[in-house]
Amino acid sequence: MQKKILLVLIGILFYSINMIKACTIFSCSRGGEVFAAANEDDTTPFTRIWYNPTTRDRYGSVCFGGPDMQVASAMNEYGLFFDFAAANYDISKLKQLNIYKGFLMWEVLGKCKNVKEAIAIIKKYDYNSPSQVLLADKEGNSILINPKGIIEKKGEFQVNANCNSINGKLSCRRPEIVNEELSASKNISLDFFKNILNKTHQEGDLPTLYSTICDLKRGIIYVYLFHDYNNVYTIDLKAELKKGYRIENLADHFPVSFAYESFSKNHSLYAKESILQEMKIKGTDSTIDYYLAESSKQLPQNKNLDSALLEVALQLVKYSWNEHTHGGMWDYWFSFPKGYEIQQYQDARLTSAEKIFNYLSEKENPDLKLKNFIYEMYGYVNLIQGDHTTAKEYYNKSVSNPEDSYKVTLIRGKEILSRIR
Template identity: 70%
Template sequence: MQRNLLFILIGILFCSIDTVRACTIFSCSRAGEVLVAANEDDTTPFTRIWYNPSTKDRYASVCFGAPDMQIASAMNEHGLFFDYAAANYDLSKLNLTNPYPGDIMWEILGKCKNVKEAITILEKYDYISYSQALLTDKEGNSVLVTPKGITEKSGDFQINSNCNMINGKLSCRRPEITNEMLSGSKENNVDFLKKILDKTHQEGELNTLYSTICDLKRGIIYVYLFHDYNTVYTIDLKSELKKGYRIENLADHFPTSFAYENFSKNHSLYLKESIFQEMNDKGIDTTIARYIAESEKLSPKNEKLNSALLEASLQLIKYSWNEHNSGSMWDYWFSKPNGYNVKNYQDTKFVSAEKILKYLSSTETTDPKLQNFMYEMMGYVNLVQGNKSLAKKFYEKATAHPDQAYNVTIVRGKEMLNRINTLKQK
């Protein structure tokens, strides 16, 4: 397959689970109010919101995140909130020996009502992440969670920001500005926190993609798109959760903005997002058939379109996993231990994803690593749907020549083959 598709895939495969987010996050509990605010700064637009109704095992919640369905921030039905900021911890220098086998903050979101309950989980495991998380509840409790430990709030506010230190000084003033404004006032309301967000937002290659102010006591979330603090989308969490599970594009809740549209159209994921929107409007199968036909006409000059089709197939898999697993991210993609515990179910999104993968893998390619990656993905979608024999064949193909496969494909593929063989022996 074409070189451009290979480059796109390499970027997808080796994207860290802790996406770079140079965010400004802070909680404030005073004057009888408990609010938490955040600027989510990143390079990838197309933010998703997904609502997760309660189950017998988990509390209901709403999550914000990128198209890969990693959670950037979240709030549950009891007013427990967390948000990440990237950090530069050297995990190799820390004595971290007991990691949670999945996403520990996701576990906390589903099982805890407040910070106190969350701490009981955090004390059982090491927090192994390059990100630091602000965790706060409607009672006004707040802690900063890092690989080095837990820092409780002192005073009536707490800040989570991630400016680097250069020559002993912070390389930006976002945390300083936030501290100055919170320390210099006794206010605690949406308008005041919005001013802080405005003062600390970023523009340029790294943008404040969206901002939130959460009223933890009332379960209300105020959302602003692309550092425009004059237009707000208000979420009443209790009311929205009653509507059931769903994934939404955050931008769909705002009027068209030239600045945001221009930024989005110049992003590498724009074509994939356009294909996905067409799937929603005209149907998945109809859209896939149209773009495959277009790709065949353009061949061999179809690098950009084939890249987008591959990304679309992976997005379908991630959406399916999210829907059938209470809103969680696809742990398998990140080689987390819990990701290998495959839950069987049927989903037409898997069928559609495999249709794209079969087409792409049938085209001429000069890169066996890419071919074997697609075999791995076809193995996975068949395994989840209970087709163990076919899944085994694809995984065997994917791992047959280790020198011609991505390391992650070999690691995941061998683990899944071991599990398939173990299941057959029982």
């Protein structure tokens, strides 16, 4: 149970692109073509893709990320692209006085058409992630952004990649291979970029979960799952945005793969993902009722069911918030200031999450910190749905014994209580 909770609570204190363990990202403008491409390497499968149509305040976009709905990479309707690679910058050693109170690249994605416009926003703030991001546009411009500043492209291409440890050994050939390939070529094409991705993909414990090639001029994205470059999911972004907002599992766009399924089934989030898939087929309410009934039986085979149900409830809240904010991540989860702004709306997913949180909050649990965390989440979904009385009651429960609460539960709980007293 404790191992599961570590997964549930990962990244609560602040947003960190550190979760992207290793990636190979590059862009190139040559011969009138402009492409950007990436291998996304990580330990957590179940990649999500979500489409965010144009609103009064934001440009339309498509985002890729993990189940936590953090944006790992994205492209907007004007061909502005970004992608992150983990780095080792020690933020604590830098004097950062003007930090953006949220996810800066999300602001850039929604407000900027090109790199020039993006730089105007980025220079206003101190970049406070230990990662490095490559930002490219359809005009052929690109920059690298890290806590120490902005690096503009020199020449026709730019590479954003890192060295990572695999079985105790550093793997640094990936950026070298990209540089060698791009330096030796005269023209660029889809097949050429696919070949580079194939040469730099990873397998084993830190595999390439998915790969993308973005034709920035035409607004087309070619996606490959789990380093299989023979099957492609093609996205015409403008056409897809016309279909409206939606979240999808990336794997649903590809034929069944033994390698991907074997990797996924061995992951600790597999039980949660299986329940979510079952909800699509059998319906949300009936699926939740079934698993709550199974949980009450306390059978040996159900020993990890409560952890999976908690993760399902959190995922439903993340989905709901993502749609409510036109693609944004759950600011409250990451303790961003905007997350404390009390917004009220109704959503069936919140009601479903509330049912699970309520059940888990009433169930006997020797882990008091986890119990108080569940109280906090139950208070939160009631708050968002307008029941301030119940919200106040459960937030008070979550912070009543500080030594028995997670630090983030105390921080968030006290902040919310100060706003609803």
